[in-house]
Amino acid sequence: MPALKLHKILDDMYFYIKNLEPVLEKEQYFLSQGKLDGSLLQGVTQQKEMLLASIASLNKRRIELSESNNLVEPYTDMNNYAISVLWETILNLSDKIAKQNMNNGFLLQHHINYASEAISILEAESGTPVYGRNGQSIKQYQNQKKLEI
Numbered sequence: 001m002p003a004l005k006l007h008k009i010l011d012d013m014y015f016y017i018k019n020l021e022p023v024l025e026k027e028q029y030f031l032s033q034g035k036l037d038g039s040l041l042q043g044v045t046q047q048k049e050m051l052l053a054s055i056a057s058l059n060k061r062r063i064e065l066s067e068s069n070n071l072v073e074p075y076t077d078m079n080n081y082a083i084s085v086l087w088e089t090i091l092n093l094s095d096k097i098a099k100q101n102m103n104n105g106f107l108l109q110h111h112i113n114y115a116s117e118a119i120s121i122l123e124a125e126s127g128t129p130v131y132g133r134n135g136q137s138i139k140q141y142q143n144q145k146k147l148e149i
Contacts, residue, residue: 002069003080009065010086013058017093020051024100031107 027044030037065071074091076084122130132138 002065002071003078003083005065006062006071006075007080007083007086009058009062010083010090013055013062013090014086014093016051016055016058017090017097020048020055020097021093021100023047023051024097024104027104028100028107031104031111036111 023044027041027048030041030044066073071078073087074084075087078084119130129138
């Protein structure tokens with residue numbers, strides 16, 4: 001019975017990991033563009049977070065099941081070849097996805113550095129901060145206050 005539960009958990013993990021691949025490719029595409037479209041990137045990021053949360057939840061269940069039934073990775077001693085092959089496949093895909101995610105992180109950091117540098121130049125030219133603590137443009141915020149009066 002633990003083998004069936006483990007197989008189901010691993011099948012589900014594989015499903016979510018496979019669905020994460022195109023999401024990361026889409027994220028890389030958006031991050032590779034000269035100008036970021038924040039709303040499109042946010043949508044992809046939300047998909048990614050949802051998939052990662054599902055994978056983490058399944059992995060927690062896998063660990064709990066393994067510990068409570070003395071099952072040890074790579075699950076080769078279970079006399080269930082399908083489980084050990086599935087686990088190996090998950091590990092390989094996870095490694096590939098981790099590398100893709102790290103590359104996307106580098107691309108995102110490049111955009112953050114570029115934006116920070118541009119803001120610094122604007123602030124140096126104007127002598128005042130461009131954005132307030134709330135993330136809103138100070139000029140825009142000041143204009144809104146003037147309109148409210």
